[in-house]
Each structure stands twice: as structure tokens, then as C-alpha cells.
Amino acid sequence: MNQTVNSSTTSYNFFTKTFARIWAFWGLITFVITFFIILIPSLATKLIKDPIGMKWFILLAKWWNSFWLFLVACPLKVYGKEHFEKGKVYIVTANHNALLDVPLLCPFVPGANQTIAKDSFTKIPFFGWYYARGAVLVNRESVISRKKSYELMKAALKKQFHMCIFPEGTRNKTDLPLAKFQDGAFKLSRDTKVPIIPCVITGTRRAMPIHESFFFLPTALEIHFLPPVEVGNETIEELKEKVHFIMTEFYRKREDLRS
Numbered sequence: 090m091n092q093t094v095n096s097s098t099t100s101y102n103f104f105t106k107t108f109a110r111i112w113a114f115w116g117l118i119t120f121v122i123t124f125f126i127i128l129i130p131s132l133a134t135k136l137i138k139d140p141i142g143m144k145w146f147i148l149l150a151k152w153w154n155s156f157w158l159f160l161v162a163c164p165l166k167v168y169g170k171e172h173f174e175k176g177k178v179y180i181v182t183a184n185h186n187a188l189l190d191v192p193l194l195c196p197f198v199p200g201a202n203q204t205i206a207k208d209s210f211t212k213i214p215f216f217g218w219y220y221a222r223g224a225v226l227v228n229r230e231s232v233i234s235r236k237k238s239y240e241l242m243k244a245a246l247k248k249q250f251h252m253c254i255f256p257e258g259t260r261n262k263t264d265l266p267l268a269k270f271q272d273g274a275f276k277l278s279r280d281t282k283v284p285i286i287p288c289v290i291t292g293t294r295r296a297m298p299i300h301e302s303f304f305f306l307p308t309a310l311e312i313h314f315l316p317p318v319e320v321g322n323e324t325i326e327e328l329k330e331k332v333h334f335i336m337t338e339f340y341r342k343r344e345d346l347r348s
Contacts (some may be wrong), residue, residue: 099134099298106304112161113305119160124216125206127153135213140249143201146223150196156193162307163296165193169314172286173199179317182274182332183288184267184340185255187297189310190290195223195253202251205273207237239277245322246283253288256329262299266340267333275329284317285328287336291343317340 101109127149134146158165173179181202183194194202210224211217220226225245227238242252255279256270278285292310318332 109304113151140201165310169310179286181253186294190291204253287315
């Protein structure tokens with residue numbers, strides 16, 4: 090497989106492209122089949138009082154995603170779980186390079202957690218029910234919806250759920266390690282005084298290059314939870330820049346080692 094280090098400008102030969110599209114089909118089929126196996130048990134966790142119900146939901150998601158990653162030959166290693174102090178809640182900020190990041194993050198965060206996601210996902214048959222169970226939903230075009238989702242995130246933290254957020258807001262389509270961060274996660278941290286755990290996901294940019302469609306390559310994946318960033322008297326902008334710097338430097342070092 091002939092490719093350069095920078096996946097955004099990688100050129101693939103015919104055989105690699107053909108294999109990647111066949112593998113994408115295999116990944117989609119196995120994802121759907123295994124999803125329907127865990128759908129009813131996952132939705133049934135709603136009957137259990139939170140945060141225990143959410144812990145079971147996350148555990149089922151972890152089992153599901155671990156098995157699916159095995160089927161698609163994408164071994165995953167998770168580092169830094171020791172940074173989650175028992176009894177404390179965190180805001181987890183992760184980089185976002187590919188669709189693959191979404192099923193990776195929440196299942197492997199230790200303990201009950203939720204993410205924030207576009208409410209349009211709920212329109213997908215069956216998957217929408219599942220997504221609504223594990224996410225705070227938001228319509229980004231609606232001011233009222235954004236305000237409501239912000240209050241729901243604060244409520245989730247009070248329920249002892251970690252909040253998982255992709256601060257870039259969408260997949261990173263630049264050549265930079267991380268795109269510019271939005272304010273939401275850092276405003277939430279400042280307002281609630283909940284510390285941030287930066288999270289760096291590597292490998293997904295190679296597995297699903299942003300400029301290729303229906304393309305999936307078996308790739309070793311890693312999730313790195315970094316030491317918590319405590320909230321002091323920083324402004325939102327200062328806190329955002331601090332976390333962005335920490336994540337960017339770590340991402341660069343990991344990618345250099347993998348190159």
C-alpha cells in the first residue's frame with residue numbers, strides 16, 4: 090500500500106482503493122448486524138435508574154465496539170484510564186478526524202457518560218433510538234435548542250455522567266493535527282468547575298481518510314486520556330488554547346512515533 094504520512098494528501102493505488110471499498114462494505118455489514126444484536130438490551134438499560142443504567146449502557150457499547158473492531162481488524166489500545174479519579178466527573182475533549190471516532194470515544198471512557206450530538210441522528214431508523222439514549226441532542230441552527238442542550242449537559246454532570254465532546258465541532262479536514270476549537274466544552278468547564286480530560290485518538294485518520302468516500306483500511310487505533318486540566322481563573326479562550334496546545338503537542342509526538 091503506497092501512501093505518504095499525511096493522510097489528507099495521500100494517493101492510493103488501484104488495489105488499495107479496491108480493497109478499502111470492499112473492507113468498508115464488510116465494516117458496514119458487520120456494524121449493522123452486531124448493532125441489532127445489542128439494540129434491545131441497550132435500550133432496556135433505560136429501565137434501570139441512572140447512573141447505574143447508563144453504566145450498563147456504556148458497558149454494552151464497549152462489548153459491542155470491541156467485538157466489531159476485532160471483526161474489522163482494527164485493534165484498539167486505551168491508555169490513561171488511571172487519570173479518571175473514582176467519584177469525580179470530567180469533561181472529556183477528543184479530537185475528531187473520522188466517523189470512526191464517534192463509536193470509539195464514549196464506550197471506552199471509564200464510567201457512565203454521554204456525548205453531545207446533532208438531533209438529525211435520531212431520524213435514522215433504529216439507530217436514532219440508540220443514539221438518543223446515549224447523547225444530549227442539539228439542533229445547531231436553533232438558539233433555543235443550543236441553550237437547552239447546554240442545560241442538559243450540566244444536568245448530566247450533576248448525575249455523575251462524564252460529558253464527552255469533540256470541541257472541533259466536526260471532522261478535521263485540514264492538514265493540521267487539530268482544527269480550531271469551539272467554545273462549548275470550555276464554557277461548560279468554567280461554569281461548572283468540572284476539570285477537563287484531554288483525549289487524543291490516533292489511527293482513525295489512516296483508517297478512514299477524510300477525502301476518500303466509502304473507504305476503510307484495517308489500522309491499529311489508540312485512545313490516550315491525558316492528565317486532567319483543572320479549572321482556575323482562566324477565561325474561556327485561555328482554557329481553550331491551553332487544552333488545544335496540550336492535545337496538539339501530544340498528537341504530533343504520537344504521529345511522529347507511528348510514522
